[in-house]
Structure formats: C-alpha cells, structure tokens
Amino acid sequence: MNIQNKLAPVPVIDLQAQRARLEPGMSEAVLRVLAHGRFVLGPEVEALERQLGDWSGAHCITCGNGTDALELALWSLDVGVGDAVVMPAFTFAATAEAAVKRGATPVFADVDEASFNLSAESCARALDFARRAGLRPKAVIAVDLFGLPADYAALAPLAASYDATVIADAAQSFGATLDNQPVGRLAPLSATSFYPSKPLGCYGDGGAVFATDEGVAKKIRLLARHGQGPGRYNHVTLGMNSRLDSMQAAVLLQKLSVLAEELPKREAVAKRYDAALKGRVELPPRAANAASAWACYTIRHPDRDRLGEALGQAGIGTAVHYPRPVNRQPAFVGQPVVPGGVPVSERLAAEVLSLPLCAYLSQRAQDRVIEAVLAAV
Ligand SMILES: Cc1ncc(COP(=O)(O)O)c(C=O)c1O
Structure with missing residues (x-):
C-alpha cells in the first residue's frame, strides 16, 4: 500500500x-x-x-x-x-x-x-x-x-x-x-x-x-x-x-467576523502553491490590480483527468469547475453563442483542476498537495 x-x-x-x-x-x-x-x-x-x-x-x-x-x-x-x-x-x-x-x-x-x-x-x-x-x-x-x-x-x-x-x-x-x-x-x-x-x-x-x-x-x-x-x-x-x-x-x-483575517491566509496558501508548482503546471490567473477571494485554486494541465486520478489515489481531493461550457449543457443547447465560438472556454473545460484550499489548510497538508502534484506531472 x-x-x-x-x-x-x-x-x-x-x-x-x-x-x-x-x-x-x-x-x-x-x-x-x-x-x-x-x-x-x-x-x-x-x-x-x-x-x-x-x-x-x-x-x-x-x-x-x-x-x-x-x-x-x-x-x-x-x-x-x-x-x-x-x-x-x-x-x-x-x-x-x-x-x-x-x-x-x-x-x-x-x-x-x-x-x-x-x-x-x-x-x-x-x-x-x-x-x-x-x-x-x-x-x-x-x-x-x-x-x-x-x-x-x-x-x-x-x-x-x-x-x-x-x-x-x-x-x-x-x-x-x-x-x-x-x-x-x-x-x-x-x-x-x-x-x-x-x-x-x-x-x-x-x-x-x-x-x-x-x-x-x-x-x-x-x-x-x-x-x-x-x-x-x-x-x-x-x-x-x-x-x-x-x-x-x-x-x-x-464568519464575516473572521473574513478579513481569512482572506490573507487564503492568499498565502495560493502563493505557496504558486512558488512550488511554477513551471510544472499552469498556475491560476492573477491580476496586478486585484486581490482574489480564492474561492478555488485552479490549475491547468493538458492531462487533467489523469492528474485528478493520481491526486485522488494520494488522498488529495480535487474538483473540476467546470467540465464543459454552459452553451454545451443540454439545458442551454440552442441558445446563441458569439460568432467564432468559445474556444478558450472549451480549452479551460478540458484542462482545469481545482486543488484543496482553505484558510486553515496546514502547511503539512499543503506540502502533501504539492508533493502529490509534483509526483504526478
Ligand atoms: C458563478 C456562480 N453563479 C451563481 C451561483 C449560484 O449560487 P447558488 O448556488 O447560491 O444559487 C454559483 C454557485 O455555485 C456560482 O458559482
């Protein structure tokens, strides 16, 4: 085992x-x-x-x-x-x-x-x-x-x-x-x-x-x-x-009473992941003039499904937000799409993978996530 x-x-x-x-x-x-x-x-x-x-x-x-x-x-x-x-x-x-x-x-x-x-x-x-x-x-x-x-x-x-x-x-x-x-x-x-x-x-x-x-x-x-x-x-x-x-x-x-304390902690986890995973997977987007709330830490990888499986086997939870663009959800097929289509949305749907993130994620747990990603890619 x-x-x-x-x-x-x-x-x-x-x-x-x-x-x-x-x-x-x-x-x-x-x-x-x-x-x-x-x-x-x-x-x-x-x-x-x-x-x-x-x-x-x-x-x-x-x-x-x-x-x-x-x-x-x-x-x-x-x-x-x-x-x-x-x-x-x-x-x-x-x-x-x-x-x-x-x-x-x-x-x-x-x-x-x-x-x-x-x-x-x-x-x-x-x-x-x-x-x-x-x-x-x-x-x-x-x-x-x-x-x-x-x-x-x-x-x-x-x-x-x-x-x-x-x-x-x-x-x-x-x-x-x-x-x-x-x-x-x-x-x-x-x-x-x-x-x-x-x-x-x-x-x-x-x-x-x-x-x-x-x-x-x-x-x-x-x-x-x-x-x-x-x-x-x-x-x-x-x-x-x-x-x-x-x-x-x-x-x-x-929860609101601790939100101001949690947001920098979420950012710190994201920064730590960034530093460790840079060059090995595509990191989540950032903007110089914005502070994200980090609802998800979402990387991109061309072999997303295999990576998700490998992490699952190592006990690391992941999620795919979202596996297809909304225009291809059966409930919305037939609704208009911009001429030229949505190729970036299609690519993201195929490649995104969200990793564990919360304000209380221990450094040990973060290290396990990092090690499992590095081992799998
Ligand atoms: C982008 C976005 N819009 C709308 C909603 C809908 O929120 P709720 O589930 O509270 O109805 C969600 C919830 O997941 C969401 O992620």
Whole structure:
C-alpha cells in the first residue's frame, strides 16, 4: 500500500476546520436564534445586511441563494422577453439559468485565457451579434470566476454603449477587491452566493444582491419579498419569495467576523502553491490590480483527468469547475453563442483542476498537495 493512503485525506474544501476556529461562538449564535424564534428575516438578517453594506459600500439585500440574487438583479432592470443577456460560457449554469427564468436570451461569449473571466473583445462581438439578431442587449453578466474580479473597467463602457447594465456575478468573489474597491460596488448590481463552499458561506443556502443605487435597492427588496409594501398584505407588484433565514444570517455574522483575517491566509496558501508548482503546471490567473477571494485554486494541465486520478489515489481531493461550457449543457443547447465560438472556454473545460484550499489548510497538508502534484506531472 502507498504510504500516503494511510494519511487522512485532504478534502478540496474543509469546512470543519473553520468551524472549530469559530466555536463556541457559532453554536451560541445559532442557539440565540432558537431562543428568540424570529426564524425568517429576524434581527440577525438586519445586522448582516448592515455589516455587508458597510463592507461593500453598497446597499445589501439578502435573499435565498445566489441564483435568486442574479434573477433579482435582472428583474430590477426589467430584463425579459426579447432582451439579450451577454455572459461568459465558462461559468456555473446558474448564471444562464437566471436569464432564461426572466424570459431573456443568454448570449454566450468567450473568456480571456489570462483571467478565465469574460473577454471584453468577445463581449463586444456578442453585443453586436445580439443587436443584429433583433434582440435588445439589456445586461452583461461578468462572472468573477474562482474569486478573481472581472475586468469591469473594460466592460462598463462597452455595456454602456449599448445601454446595457453590467451585473457582477460575484457568487465566488465576496471579499475580493479590484483597484482597492470591494466586490459589491464594482458594478451597479452584484449578486453573491453564501453556499457553504463559497469564501463567505453559510450552513445552507443564502445569497445577496448589492446595488449602488438606493432606489434600485428598494425595488429589489420589494421584488424579493412578494412585492409587499408598504405595510403587510399590500402587494404592490409581482415579486417572489427569496429570503435569508435568521440561522443562516447568524452563521454568516460569525464568519464575516473572521473574513478579513481569512482572506490573507487564503492568499498565502495560493502563493505557496504558486512558488512550488511554477513551471510544472499552469498556475491560476492573477491580476496586478486585484486581490482574489480564492474561492478555488485552479490549475491547468493538458492531462487533467489523469492528474485528478493520481491526486485522488494520494488522498488529495480535487474538483473540476467546470467540465464543459454552459452553451454545451443540454439545458442551454440552442441558445446563441458569439460568432467564432468559445474556444478558450472549451480549452479551460478540458484542462482545469481545482486543488484543496482553505484558510486553515496546514502547511503539512499543503506540502502533501504539492508533493502529490509534483509526483504526478
Ligand atoms: C458563478 C456562480 N453563479 C451563481 C451561483 C449560484 O449560487 P447558488 O448556488 O447560491 O444559487 C454559483 C454557485 O455555485 C456560482 O458559482
């Protein structure tokens, strides 16, 4: 038997190490919710929205999950039938799902090889293509893939020239910065997810929309709460039910209290991997003007599947985000793709592999990951 098989596995994401750091405060916070009994939109939700608003410098509306957050952002722009929503093909399916749920047409553009994020050049072609196809380009969703903010300085004027609004799909990037500006105000609207594995994750489902404009924030709150208000049982517009519950908010408040301490630790793990793996695999993208939230540490290798298998045998957890571009997911086949296709997205889907990363990954565990990768490539 390989000696490494006797060691404890290194999971790709370890939530228990963080929980140990946060106890007993975490359990006490959850018990406080059980005691006060305001399980939905209770005082923890209010406190969390305030703190997230302070962190981001934008108005924060919490909701049920990141997919709802994207849909609410699109809804607040009245995106619907006949509208095009340009987005990268290399993303999680939820980005496209939100647009289709609003009745709009997703138009898949390619990503940049250097950032894995929406290519401004491909986005420009997709906007032009959408208009020529008779659609109104209403929104561009830029995805901060793996925690690295997209190139908003390039995308914003492009979208504006079509009267379209940029929405940040910040599901993976809460905590990141671009030009020292926090995620939440990098675009007029940002949507994040608090799914457990995210840089700021709860112990269930959760999400939030950030809006830089107060009026838009009010509209989103109305849409997320059954179109209700002012007052109860006064439904002034069609809405949906998308709420964060108080237990998840209590969990998030505990986790937010250590996020500023965790982000540099995540960066330190990434730097250590970079130094050890440089020249042996293709390292994850970085940007000189950005600090990633490091939702994933994702390398590229031409023999990705074999590498993943070898790491698995050495007890190292890995993940493939994502094995195919969204335009080739059966649910989205037939939706328009930018002329020229999405060759970079295709290449990435064939080559990416995410390695274990969390703020509490011991140096010993990091060394095991490094040794296993070096042995396999
Ligand atoms: C890029 C991206 N967008 C949207 C979502 C949707 O978030 P949720 O799972 O909270 O609905 C995710 C979640 O994995 C994501 O990674």
